Amino acid sequence: MSAGSNIKPQDVEGLIELFKASNWDEMHVQVGEFELFLSNDPKAVGPGKAVAAPAAPLAVSVAAPASAPATAPASIAHAPVTAAIPDGLVAIRAPNLGTFYRAPKPGAPPYVEVGQTISEDTEVCLIEVMKLFAPVAAGLRGVVREVLVKDGQMVEFDAPLILVEPAK
Amino acid sequence: MSAGSNIKPQDVEGLIELFKASNWDEMHVQVGEFELFLSNDPKAVGPGKAVAAPAAPLAVSVAAPASAPATAPASIAHAPVTAAIPDGLVAIRAPNLGTFYRAPKPGAPPYVEVGQTISEDTEVCLIEVMKLFAPVAAGLRGVVREVLVKDGQMVEFDAPLILVEPAK
Amino acid sequence: MSISRVLSVNRGEIAARVVKAAQALGIEAVQAVSQADRESMAAQLADRTVVIGPAPSRLSYLDPKLLVHTALATGCDALHPGYGFLSERAALASLCAEHGITFIGPRPETIAALGDKLEAKALARAAGVPLVPGTDRIADAAAAQAAAETLGYPVLMKASAGGGGRGMFIARSAADLAAGFDKASNEAREAFGDGTMYMERYVENARHVEVQVFGDGKGHVLHFGERDCSIQRRYQKVFEESPCAAMPQALREELHRAALSLVASVKYQNAGTVEFLYDVNRQEIYFIEVNARIQVEHPVSEQVTGFDLIQLQFRVAGGEPLHYTQDQIPVRGHAIECRLNAEDPYQDFRPSPGRITRWQPPRGAGVRVDSHCYDGYLVPPFYDSMIGKLIVTAATRAECVERLQAALARTEIDGLTTNLPLLRHIAQQPDFIDNQLNTRWLETTGLPAFGAKQE
């Protein structure tokens, strides 16, 4: 096991923390190929090579570089309604949470089919809330390109329902 | 303040622990006059001088010995022991939490007065813990310049007690 | 615990509190949020979050069907309404019942009965709970003077059909009644087409006290002490404390008995609050109304009793017996809560939503902060302005006040304007420290002194 291969980014971080917490002027760590030189003097030069003086009061030069970086955690646990909408298409979205229906009643033909041309007032689907069925109007002119939601599926507010290629 | 003068035994201990916990083969820390070389190879030779190979698998060579420390904790809510030590002076610090007494018994003259010359073995004060009175030795040669703590006051571990101007 | 997944349909601190209480009991929490609350703390803590509608409450938090649909669609077997919004709407409770969802609160019929002020008073009277003494129809000034002799001055004359203060006046003497009666009756006749008048005792020096109660729905009821919420601005409570240190023990016991008697008579289920007017000069209490839900100020009762009332709501709703006796709920120490609002106390309390750049609530012994805020949180402009509650606890009221002052001094909020300066001001007032307060104190004394200090 070679020495240099085992230096982790966290180790470097740990040493930097150690240095910061101390009031040492400089610190030099050499482990196999790995070499770390820390100095509070911005003009400090590491014991092997010259280091450009940074603006910050803490000069750090790390010879053998760290590989995998630590990542920052995302802030929100449950990403809600997000979906990539293809370029050139526009989504008709849910006005509120509810159950999505493509047809006015079971067995009836759907409001719209892919390829169909629609205008602002065309009803494209139903959103049901406790047996209250509210039709959703297209709101734009164009051609239906994709229906994103299955019949009877729960959709949240603002969920994309139907992709439309707008009329030029 | 020179770099080397601030290395404490605990710092060395910390570095050794860091090394032990790692799986590095060797570690070299140089801070001003202070130089620390750790290796898992009992035959290892430090990067400046030759070191006799000890029996233990862990080789430690400490160049400049520890004298007067002063560390500052970073993000702590209740900053305990922090005090700026004037340039050129060194603090004798509390070995543990306890009550500080300047004299061996009430009414007796104090162990040391400002201006007094002291040596490593000079007892400079008492730290009492539950009626157990432990004398504190100066640990360095020099002249007492200031007594920082009042008689009977509680001091925390590492609190600066007495400022000494070290002998050249 | 028969509840396995709950829908939390409120927002702000109470939603975060409900989610945490559920999760502590092993109950999965689904949080219903409006578009504006997607990144809220409750949304982050919940096991699942669903966006039910756009920001306006009417299209999200205030739509009972939308909420129950969400509960059914996400497989929830219970729903917690929090406070405000639909928490006291019988419609939500009954819609839940119809669809097999456990509503965490009283039965719909209880909510409806207590929500009707006349019916609530009738129930109180039937349960032997004292109301503000008053009269039926009063024919003329002479009859009014006779009645006032019995009630004692001052009295309040009111129009039976009334509202908005028309036909209403305070009389401190027989002369006042003689001078005012006909004018008021005529005013009422013009305004409502009905000049009928009646009379009530006028409480000059009133405190607002209320009793925290819990019922198992079968007639077993318990109280968790009383709260004093006399510091109010426009009927909005600003400070609340428990116990009511100004009340003698004998009257306190009468207060608790009155509250329990009322809720026992309706076989009250789950948490509720019975509100009273405390006539300090006469040392009497008069029933006002029942809040059939958990209240904003419930934490002070938790602090002095040691019970987690939100968890208890879940337990009772989940069918656990309310297996305590009253003597196992001792009140110990003193707790004071104050409400942190994103509003500008120097600009007529104008709401001041915005992004919090620094959220550093106080902490330490006896300091509790219930809040949904964090560094970087955007307080949305669509809802009420409360951003948190500071609750302090100590052995005595005096120590509690000191601790409150210190905690307020340590509170740091940057990025938006808050009422923190007002809270600090109140906490330093001699009247507050000495507990010389009534429901008009803040508007007549506290706020003017606050304004004066700023000039």
Place this chain on the structure above:
Amino acid sequence: MSISRVLSVNRGEIAARVVKAAQALGIEAVQAVSQADRESMAAQLADRTVVIGPAPSRLSYLDPKLLVHTALATGCDALHPGYGFLSERAALASLCAEHGITFIGPRPETIAALGDKLEAKALARAAGVPLVPGTDRIADAAAAQAAAETLGYPVLMKASAGGGGRGMFIARSAADLAAGFDKASNEAREAFGDGTMYMERYVENARHVEVQVFGDGKGHVLHFGERDCSIQRRYQKVFEESPCAAMPQALREELHRAALSLVASVKYQNAGTVEFLYDVNRQEIYFIEVNARIQVEHPVSEQVTGFDLIQLQFRVAGGEPLHYTQDQIPVRGHAIECRLNAEDPYQDFRPSPGRITRWQPPRGAGVRVDSHCYDGYLVPPFYDSMIGKLIVTAATRAECVERLQAALARTEIDGLTTNLPLLRHIAQQPDFIDNQLNTRWLETTGLPAFGAKQE
């Protein structure tokens, strides 16, 4: 509450937990820390923190005089010892008592009596609590065979003067005893100068079960259910759960009765745990010892009973009556805890202190994490390696196991090596899922399977 300021003299998660519990009750918390723990979570949460000594425990957390001096010098009227360190040292408890500091735990004489294994067993016997069946002095192989007929094979022969396994052997038959007796007796004589032997029943298939108890110091004692801690490595518990789902109800009741009978007989004060060996094949329980302190695994009991045991410790120590009856402490649902350690399960569990660069514990329904860690926390190399406890709760053991698996999958810790892979492995084992466990399972089955998976 007669306690107004407490000194917390432990470290890690329990110190943070103690500080928070005190503060919730309005008690000021002073945290005593070593140099290495200056930036610990407990230090940050406490109302005041004092550095008592350097990093080594011997010079800080293990010095009773230093701790009591600190309590007196900081005006504390109580001291909470946590677990480990000096928590079961009668010296600390009596030093506290001598100086008017309320020690939050049992009386010193109770700690001393129960800390002495022989005395503890004598007390147990006197209280009618079953011990591992065994014999007095056994003269020779023939006497051993006669005794074994009564006890039932297998049996364990032990040297009276013994220790370290010298002179000890397991006999599964009369032939084993004949073959082994003289050799073992001679071995003991050579090692200890005394060849006296005695015999105990050998429990082939043993579970570790323990009962959480509380006493008011006057003879009123309560239990908070039992815990099953059979997953151990070198006598260190790794998983703990409550209740012991493998135990029939009748035996469980006997277990509780035995535990209460013992602690009632010593008028036990505050929290404690009575540990038993559960002989699964014979369906019997045998007393092991009493832990006269709060234990690492207390949260599973909190989860299934709804009590905050640390707060209860403060209340009882503060003189509040333990005013519950046993039927008011029902055990509901199931909880499992596992211990997160900074150690490398692939390298013989070598401790791996270091800086945590990412600390993302799981959360959600029934998920609780008790920990002192945070992003950027440096786990110091001087103390034990536990960095937190994951506790999950659900209605049944099966659901609880599923929830545990999911929670472990969501746990993310970067910057140091932890035993998380082992915990995940155990949680997926069919034996664990089916609750087919005993105290040797981890070492003989769980760990080998874990190692195998890695090749």
